[in-house]
Amino acid sequence: MYLKGLNLINIKSDCKIEIEQRVIHIKKDEYTISNLNKLIEPIFLSYDNKKIQIESPCYFNLDENLKKYLGFPNTTFDFSILCNTLMYCPTSEEKYINIDKECEFTIDKEDENSNSVYKIPIGIYSLDDLEEILNCNQNEHNNIKLGINENFINITTDYSYTMDDYLKNCLGMPLYDFISDSPSSKTGTEEPKFYTKSFLKNINGVIFTKTNEPDKIYKTEIKGNYSIDQLNSLLPSSIKLQNDNNFIELTSRNYFLIDENLKLSLGIDKDYLYKHVGDSEILDNNINKRLLEVHCNIIEKSVTSNNENIIEEELLFVDYYDPNKPFIKSNPIMYRKVNVRTIQIIKIHIIDQNGDIVNFDDDFIVYLNLIEEKTK
Numbered sequence: 001m002y003l004k005g006l007n008l009i010n011i012k013s014d015c016k017i018e019i020e021q022r023v024i025h026i027k028k029d030e031y032t033i034s035n036l037n038k039l040i041e042p043i044f045l046s047y048d049n050k051k052i053q054i055e056s057p058c059y060f061n062l063d064e065n066l067k068k069y070l071g072f073p074n075t076t077f078d079f080s081i082l083c084n085t086l087m088y089c090p091t092s093e094e095k096y097i098n099i100d101k102e103c104e105f106t107i108d109k110e111d112e113n114s115n116s117v118y119k120i121p122i123g124i125y126s127l128d129d130l131e132e133i134l135n136c137n138q139n140e141h142n143n144i145k146l147g148i149n150e151n152f153i154n155i156t157t158d159y160s161y162t163m164d165d166y167l168k169n170c171l172g173m174p175l176y177d178f179i180s181d182s183p184s185s186k187t188g189t190e191e192p193k194f195y196t197k198s199f200l201k202n203i204n205g206v207i208f209t210k211t212n213e214p215d216k217i218y219k220t221e222i223k224g225n226y227s228i229d230q231l232n233s234l235l236p237s238s239i240k241l242q243n244d245n246n247f248i249e250l251t252s253r254n255y256f257l258i259d260e261n262l263k264l265s266l267g268i269d270k271d272y273l274y275k276h277v278g279d280s281e282i283l284d285n286n287i288n289k290r291l292l293e294v295h296c297n298i299i300e301k302s303v304t305s306n307n308e309n310i311i312e313e314e315l316l317f318v319d320y321y322d323p324n325k326p327f328i329k330s331n332p333i334m335y336r337k338v339n340v341r342t343i344q345i346i347k348i349h350i351i352d353q354n355g356d357i358v359n360f361d362d363d364f365i366v367y368l369n370l371i372e373e374k375t376k
Contacts, residue, residue: 205262
């Protein structure tokens with residue numbers, strides 16, 4: 001019969017894994033992949049072609065010892081996510097202005113003692129967005145209005161506005177300041193470059209990344225419309241976004257965590273995973289044995305015959321598998337107390353290294369010694 005066998009990971013010293021705000025300590029021992037997965041849920045380990053792969057739906061951090069034992073010594077993690085969001089493509093009637101660097105404007109109000117300076121962050125703005133910003137987000141006091149006049153921008157205001165050179169060029173008004181004692185209207189002298197390419201619309205949320213300082217997290221807040229290049233310029237240098245057939249692929253050289261709002265706006269569903277594959281050469285040295293778990297349904301919640309410890313699962317025994325032997329024998333033979341009065345059926349199953357039940361091509365025979373316990 002063919003059995004894949006179970007690979008043991010040799011954890012040579014106590015170590016730990018951080019999962020978001022929770023720290024899990026892992027004791028020195030030899031572990032199957034399935035047993036490690038139970039300890040570090042929801043982190044998931046799998047074994048493929050002599051490599052451990054890590055997948056997780058949340059931020060995690062391995063200490064240096066655990067990295068080494070799992071095959072990631074001195075490794076900079078490369079996480080990747082493919083998002084479901086389609087790029088937004090404006091129609092020919094829609095007018096967007098592309099602000100590629102932070103700019104500012106000043107309002108001189110007669111009823112105030114000093115000028116007020118406001119900043120416009122990087123992003124892609126509709127004329128309505130810009131109008132709201134120029135009115136300082138106070139919709140009940142719209143003292144400036146933006147419109148289109150033969151594809152030029154027309155600005156009407158009853159305040160004195162001073163814009164920096166970059167903003168005036170974006171609006172197609174490189175020669176104008178807006179100084180007025182009464183409502184006035186100005187139409188641009190140059191046709192602005194309205195943004196017509198695809199972009200990410202209504203991005204809103206926070207991304208957290210690791211810094212070079214231990215136990216410190218870098219927080220980046222994002223809100224607005226952005227091109228891929230603009231969003232990359234706002235994110236930490238370890239994070240990269242790119243367009244993959246109008247879907248967004250996010251990769252990182254370091255650990256990161258995305259809040260629920262940003263997940264939704266980027267199109268990341270609840271089943272997304274962080275992924276990384278380890279170094280096979282180191283891993284080969286740590287996987288040193290193969291074994292099988294033999295389970296029996298009637299012993300769950302029973303006790304051992306040695307120290308009266310409760311057996312919480314159906315594990316009958318664990319045995320190292322020798323492919324040269326045609327049978328498996330527990331040595332020494334283990335006896336478990338069975339806490340049932342009547343046994344109607346006994347089910348035996350064998351678990352492989354992935355936690356899956358082994359299905360044999362041919363029938364196999366199991367011998368059990370059943371001993372009746374004498375009552376006093």
